[in-house]
Amino acid sequence: MGSRNTKGKALALKTYETLSFAFPDSICSLETDFPERLAIRGILSAQCTDKRVNITARELFDKFPEMKDIAAQDPETIAEIIKPCGLTKSKTKSVIAFAKKMTDEWAGVVPNDVDLLMEVPGIGRKIANLIVGEIYGTPAVVVDTHCKRVMKRIGITDSADPAKVEKDIMKVFPEEYWIKIGHLSVDLGRKYCTAQSPKCDECPLASFCARRI
Ligand code: SF4
Secondary structure, eight states: OHHHHHHHHHHHHHHHHHHHOOOTTOOSSSSSSSSHHHHHHHTTTTTTTTHHHHHHHHHHHHHOOOOHHTTTTTTHHHHHHHHGGSSSHHHHHHHHHHHHHHHTTSTHHHOOOOHHHTSSTOHHHHHHHHHHHHHHOOOOOOHHHHHHHHHHTTTOOOOHHHHHHHHHHHHHHGGGGGHHHHHHHHEEEEEEOOOSOOTTTTTTTTTTTTTTT
């Protein structure tokens, strides 16, 4: 067990170092201007590309710059703007609920607390981790579809369940890498380790990736 963990930590370190070298500018691809706006982008990002979220969110904030403006809208108005991001009904509910929490309960400050954030309908662990990590630098792992896929292929986890993947990452990556490994996984997943036909021949992890060797 001990040696398995040691091996896992060595693999994690090698993965982190190799990916940091391959993607030196790796950052969150959602725009991160204001904390509350990042949180709303996080809500909009479920099953949607970050590029589309950024475009749609700009339109939303041009019309309604403050959380109190969003909180005061009827659902149809918000839905009309955010529908390009998909899952319109649930995201509309979530965006308005978040804006109301911000104005009515949180005095305009996004909480640095995953459990509190998860009280907002539609904010799950992934989005809550994204919010506390990006806004406050609180160590948290964002397990999105890329992260889930690449961590299994590399051999960091044998699970496809995001909660278990998150735990497995936390076991072997040092805490100070948790935020960044999420971004690096996305870069890897987009450029080399695509869902269909991964480009293993070109991948910087090819010499030690579990799927490859
Ligand atoms: S070697 Fe292939 S399977 Fe492994 S991380 Fe790279 S692209 Fe993905």
